[in-house]
Amino acid sequence: MISRLNERILATGAPIVVGLDPMLGFIPGQIIENAFAQYGETLEGAAEAVWQFNRGIVDAVCDLVPAVKPQIAMYEQFGIPGLAAFSRTLDYCHEKGLLVIGDVKRGDIGSTSAAYAAGHLGKVKVGNHVFAPFDEDFATVNPYLGSDGVKPFIDACKENGKGIFVLVKTSNPSSGEFQDRLIDGKPLYELVGKMVDEWGADCMDGDFSDVGAVVGATYPEMGRVLRNIMPKACILVPGYGAQGGSGKDLIPFFRKDGLGAIVNSSRGIIAAWKQEKYAAYGAEAYADASRAAVIAMREDIQNALSL
Amino acid sequence: MISRLNERILATGAPIVVGLDPMLGFIPGQIIENAFAQYGETLEGAAEAVWQFNRGIVDAVCDLVPAVKPQIAMYEQFGIPGLAAFSRTLDYCHEKGLLVIGDVKRGDIGSTSAAYAAGHLGKVKVGNHVFAPFDEDFATVNPYLGSDGVKPFIDACKENGKGIFVLVKTSNPSSGEFQDRLIDGKPLYELVGKMVDEWGADCMDGDFSDVGAVVGATYPEMGRVLRNIMPKACILVPGYGAQGGSGKDLIPFFRKDGLGAIVNSSRGIIAAWKQEKYAAYGAEAYADASRAAVIAMREDIQNALSL
Numbered sequence: 001m002i003s004r005l006n007e008r009i010l011a012t013g014a015p016i017v018v019g020l021d022p023m024l025g026f027i028p029g030q031i032i033e034n035a036f037a038q039y040g041e042t043l044e045g046a047a048e049a050v051w052q053f054n055r056g057i058v059d060a061v062c063d064l065v066p067a068v069k070p071q072i073a074m075y076e077q078f079g080i081p082g083l084a085a086f087s088r089t090l091d092y093c094h095e096k097g098l099l100v101i102g103d104v105k106r107g108d109i110g111s112t113s114a115a116y117a118a119g120h121l122g123k124v125k126v127g128n129h130v131f132a133p134f135d136e137d138f139a140t141v142n143p144y145l146g147s148d149g150v151k152p153f154i155d156a157c158k159e160n161g162k163g164i165f166v167l168v169k170t171s172n173p174s175s176g177e178f179q180d181r182l183i184d185g186k187p188l189y190e191l192v193g194k195m196v197d198e199w200g201a202d203c204m205d206g207d208f209s210d211v212g213a214v215v216g217a218t219y220p221e222m223g224r225v226l227r228n229i230m231p232k233a234c235i236l237v238p239g240y241g242a243q244g245g246s247g248k249d250l251i252p253f254f255r256k257d258g259l260g261a262i263v264n265s266s267r268g269i270i271a272a273w274k275q276e277k278y279a280a281y282g283a284e285a286y287a288d289a290s291r292a293a294v295i296a297m298r299e300d301i302q303n304a305l306s307l
Numbered sequence: 308m309i310s311r312l313n314e315r316i317l318a319t320g321a322p323i324v325v326g327l328d329p330m331l332g333f334i335p336g337q338i339i340e341n342a343f344a345q346y347g348e349t350l351e352g353a354a355e356a357v358w359q360f361n362r363g364i365v366d367a368v369c370d371l372v373p374a375v376k377p378q379i380a381m382y383e384q385f386g387i388p389g390l391a392a393f394s395r396t397l398d399y400c401h402e403k404g405l406l407v408i409g410d411v412k413r414g415d416i417g418s419t420s421a422a423y424a425a426g427h428l429g430k431v432k433v434g435n436h437v438f439a440p441f442d443e444d445f446a447t448v449n450p451y452l453g454s455d456g457v458k459p460f461i462d463a464c465k466e467n468g469k470g471i472f473v474l475v476k477t478s479n480p481s482s483g484e485f486q487d488r489l490i491d492g493k494p495l496y497e498l499v500g501k502m503v504d505e506w507g508a509d510c511m512d513g514d515f516s517d518v519g520a521v522v523g524a525t526y527p528e529m530g531r532v533l534r535n536i537m538p539k540a541c542i543l544v545p546g547y548g549a550q551g552g553s554g555k556d557l558i559p560f561f562r563k564d565g566l567g568a569i570v571n572s573s574r575g576i577i578a579a580w581k582q583e584k585y586a587a588y589g590a591e592a593y594a595d596a597s598r599a600a601v602i603a604m605r606e607d608i609q610n611a612l613s614l
Binding site for chain 2: 021024032036041042043045046071073074076077078079080082083084087105106107108109110112113115116118119120124126127128129131133134142143144145146147148149167170171172173174175176177178179181182183184188191192195238
């Protein structure tokens with residue numbers, strides 16, 4: 001699967017993933033009103049607004065980027081209707097030729113991780129029939145439970161030609177509380193990074209492994225170290241834009257050939273129409289504002305990488 | 308919320324939580340057949356079987372135990388219909404007077420954890436209406452992202468009178484890979500345990516805090532240390548039964564007054580009818596076998612604690 005992602009990064013010139021993390025406050029009034037008119041001020045109404053909003057953005061950016069990353073929490077907060085909108089969004093992105101990274105950050109003991117892996121990356125058998133319930137191309141995985149919590153996801157990758165990104169060093173301010181603590185003189189995130197490298201050794205797909213890593217754009221120096229510790233891993237880099245990372249911060253995450261990383265931006269793209277810079281688009285043309293934001297991000301990254 | 312759990316533990320004499328983690332292989336043939344007859348061999352059919360199975364067990368044990376712990380992965384693997392069965396199970400457990408611990412192990416950066424917390428423990432606003440989508444009483448939380456990933460759950464606890472159990476030392480074989488590594492001479496799980504104690508300080512509800520911890524029954528010596536590090540935390544103890552923990556292993560998790568811990572058993576109870584010991588019940592009376600297994604577990608724990 002990682003080779004498909006790399007092909008699309010090369011084809012688009014955009015190592016960019018659009019984070020489909022809709023909050024109701026990002027959604028233009030006309031979409032909200034239509035959804036509420038149809039379903040009322042209900043969870044179904046909120047889910048319909050989310051779906052309509054996503055569809056507009058996907059239509060506007062699908063030729064520019066290789067992948068999207070829906071954050072399942074933003075759908076799960078609206079209960080079953082919200083999760084149905086998550087599923088519908090995944091299917092629509094696939095129809096439009098996008099790869100989908102399910103930002104689910106699941107992780108549990110072995111048999112339970114196997115159930116998550118089946119639901120998100122694999123298949124479940126019901127009687128004599130087989131279903132792929134969510135069918136993302138990649139999922140994010142939390143490593144706190146160790147190898148037996150991660151390996152069922154890797155098995156699902158091997159069986160189904162999928163990939164994962166394991167949380168190594170997250171973008172948030174307090175990620176260092178545990179992740180930066182020194183173990184035998186090295187921070188925990190380096191130890192997790194070494195395990196990512198080991199886990200990925202027998203999942204190679206071209207130059208890279210289907211076992212990638214999450215490292216926040218907000219920590220470029222750590223990105224430099226982790227790039228070396230995990231030479232086979234594609235790094236999914238959140239934290240660009242709204243969380244504070246900028247183009248030049250991204251250089252350490254990439255290999256010299258411009259591969260090896262894919263950068264996520266969520267509200268910087270999907271809520272672009274609410275920024276002063278893109279205000280001229282207005283609420284009606286919110287998706288065009290998102291398209292302009294992707295183009296600006298692509299330019300920022302291309303400029304930084306050619307430095 | 309934790310005081311309600313403790314009241315029910317005292318009333319039932321059973322510091323026991325029944326893990327509602329159904330796999331299709333645990334479900335008697337007559338339930339599977341009925342569900343498939345109605346919905347076909349589909350995700351809806353699987354979800355219906357899970358729900359019917361759960362209802363039988365809940366009816367059979369609801370007067371014996373204070374709480375249940377549905378593992379959401381076992382439902383999520385069946386996609387949206389599976390998650391609808393999860394939600395229906397939660398509602399039914401509440402109707403039957405049980406407290407519900409959602410074993411969701413969520414955790415993310417701040418704004419994302421806030422969405423998970425709203426969906427599972429809190430409320431979301433849609434227009435002028437407010438909904439509590441899943442409305443568990445407790446949720447399990449993964450601490451790898453640090454305080455800003457955990458605090459939104461704690462805020463939801465305070466606002467809604469709910470509780471959480473933070474993963475400290477998990478029951479699985481490879482939990483030590485990261486959790487046992489030494490930081491300043493102490494294992495990571497102790498550091499996380501200290502943070503649980505700090506996080507819980509301003510969430511007191513009676514003698515205990517609404518911020519509890521998960522510590523596996525498979526690691527009783529670590530349980531002893533953690534019981535002292537987190538004097539205010541109720542410890543949710545998985546790993547009893549099928550995973551290898553037994554009654555005497557549980558002693559260190561409890562305070563001397565018999566409070567301070569609640570022990571989960573999943574397949575040991577819900578799949579009791581498949582064990583030789585309870586085989587006489589047969590598939591028809593699977594729920595009676597579960598009831599007998601709860602009574603045996605209660606006796607095992609009461610005997611161990613009176614030693």
